[in-house]
Amino acid sequence: MKNDAGSLMRPDALPESASRPVVTPLSPSVVYASDTPDMLDRQYDGDLHGYTYAREGHPNADVVAKRIDRLENAPHMGVVTASGMGAVSAVLLGLTQAGDHVIGGNQLYGRSLRMMTEDLPRLGIATTLVDPGDVAAMRAALRPETRLIFIEVVSNPTLRVAELEGLAALCKERGVLLVVDNTFTTPRAIRPFDWGADIVIHSLTKLLAGHSDVMLGYVAARDRVLNDRLRVFAVTAGLNPSPFDCWLAERGLLSFDLRYDRAQSSAAQLADTLAALPGVTRVIYPGRADHPDHARAQHLLDGQFCNMVSFELAGDRATANAFTKAADGLSFAPTLGDVGTTLSHPASSSHRALTPERRAALGMSEGFFRVSVGLEDPEALCRIFRDAVAAATGT
Template identity: 70%
Template sequence: MKNSRPSIMRPHGIPDSVSTPVATPLSPSVVYASAHPDELDAQYEGKLQGYTYSREGHPNADVVAKRLDAMEGATGGVVVGSGMAAVSCVLMGLLQSGDHVIGADQLYGRSLRLMKEDLPRLGISTSLANPSDIDAVRAAIRPETKLVLVEVVSNPTLAVADITGLAQLCHEKGILLAVDNTFTTPRAFKPFEHGADIVIHSVTKLLAGHSDVMLGYVVAKDPALNDRMRVFSVTTGMTPSPFDCWLAERGLLSFDLRYDRAEATAKDLADHLATLPGIKRVIYPTREDHPDQARALALLGGRGCNMVSFELNGGREAANAFARAAEGLNFAPTLGDVGTTLSHPASSSHRALSADNRAALGLHEGFFRVSVGLEEPELLRRIFADAVSAAT
């Protein structure tokens, strides 16, 4: 029987109500009390549903996980403290010393650093290959290869991976395929429907969408893999903040509307940028001049994303002039906000790479990545025209 002795040191219960809250309550408690050891055992053994210590899970994280599971057509997803925590859950939670992993040669800068510097010192060898070239990925496979990590649309060069070919190759070789779906989101692409084994998201970006949340999410088809990643995240303290989860749930309620609006404006902006003198190149997956356009149309069903990349004529001086003149836009190393943001990979996401490595990826000093927000298209056209003019 539960101990009902009153104590001023214990919180009073939430008052009973015949009605229910419309908004999910925020549950910031770090610890949850059980009645006795047998009840606690039953919770840990899965015989009773309950919470114990928030590092091991809390209600707000579960609410967000279930929403994201539904969006990706999955079950058992894990919400963690950041997008890179989700990547780490896959690479460090599932691999061990002696294993080999292949990464796309164009990944988010910190994912590349994890591949190149951190995994090797833990005894996990790595290789990079072009995810659009199946023969190149096949050539990189070794007997000890356990996993391939790719982004559907790469950050920040917006190259489109051959997910169909990669899935066929990985299944043929018994290798896991992990897909970072952050740029495309389940609104444009659902990796499990195309053969992926694991899906990764930086919820911080488009899904939460207001630049006030730091969260990641990862889910696998195989429940055993989800269990391993969950245990790893708990052990290494990747637990998300209840408040961030609460904010993310709010953002998810408007996600579809935000994504559709930003995607349409991004297409408009890409076409506009291509007409401006002083622009060396514009990158958007569904444009006719994109080398992966056919693959993008096939994989994304005619959809794109809210990201546009372009390169100015000139180097750092032109980049500085452009950023200073882009009044009303935030120059910040982020994406997915309700407002349009500008990112300069050479000074932010890919600054850890050498100049030669950045050049090999096409990330010159005049290269910008744009995360298109919810502004009126005409306003953005005017801002970008003025800023490009100032830069040139």
């Protein structure tokens, strides 16, 4: 019997079509074929654009990167990573070496804090945590070996606003890189490159993708050499993203601005509702006049105060448990950015590694919650919170 080897051969071309797809095709291929060794050389040398091996890049990642580049006014194509912490790792591990010093905001995301306080010191990289709203304290923390300052525009989860303008001037003066995690605020509220940031980071898992079914990160640098170093480290460390997640993230990005605006409007209404409730001792929302950084938020964010609200209940862990049980219809989950509202309890999730004393110093008690407001009817959402607070606090 004749062996038809041709039936096992991979196709060398897609079917021709005079039309084109409206939706970006999903490209799951790990391997890409070139015609000759010379052509492959030219691809690796950058003379030809082409894909070789998916760890080094693939079409769906580039499509997502270019969309975020436009949103952020990034000067070079950013790097999409397998998670937000992948993007953080590309910066903190890819751009530093033993003997360097790194300064971080003292209210960074919990895993970023853990990398700053546990992993970098283990590798011989010294770290200092400083209030990002205090430029004088940041200046005092600088050393000759300081490589970068890493902040969030709005901190997670206490929603304090960094002194971005002053820090950018300080970093430029001292030749230090300013790295900004823009996950909470998103380019809808602020574009850190426009304010002097050198590197911008995102967890696409959150608001940009927006449906709790994607895990991705993004990082881009103003300087082309640094941008290339980030890309090379991401490839070497295997931080490459899934094509399917990139494909889903592109879908989410198409509705990002509409989702953001609706959620932000509801967040402002929820913050005012919570502030009037007995049993709620504190509400933190940058759009409220009682926020300690309200004036700075107005200056930096131009009225875009985000969809995140934090608040504190009078009580202990039992009160927190009662609240989440009574918040019928809301998801208690250690994440943010979904189309539905999610509740997060930092003491049991993002900041559980900190001692109770350290959390208290940062303003996070057992009654402290962070809310990522979604797309529900705002009146119905406020009613859920009113009922849940009353049930938990007996008010």
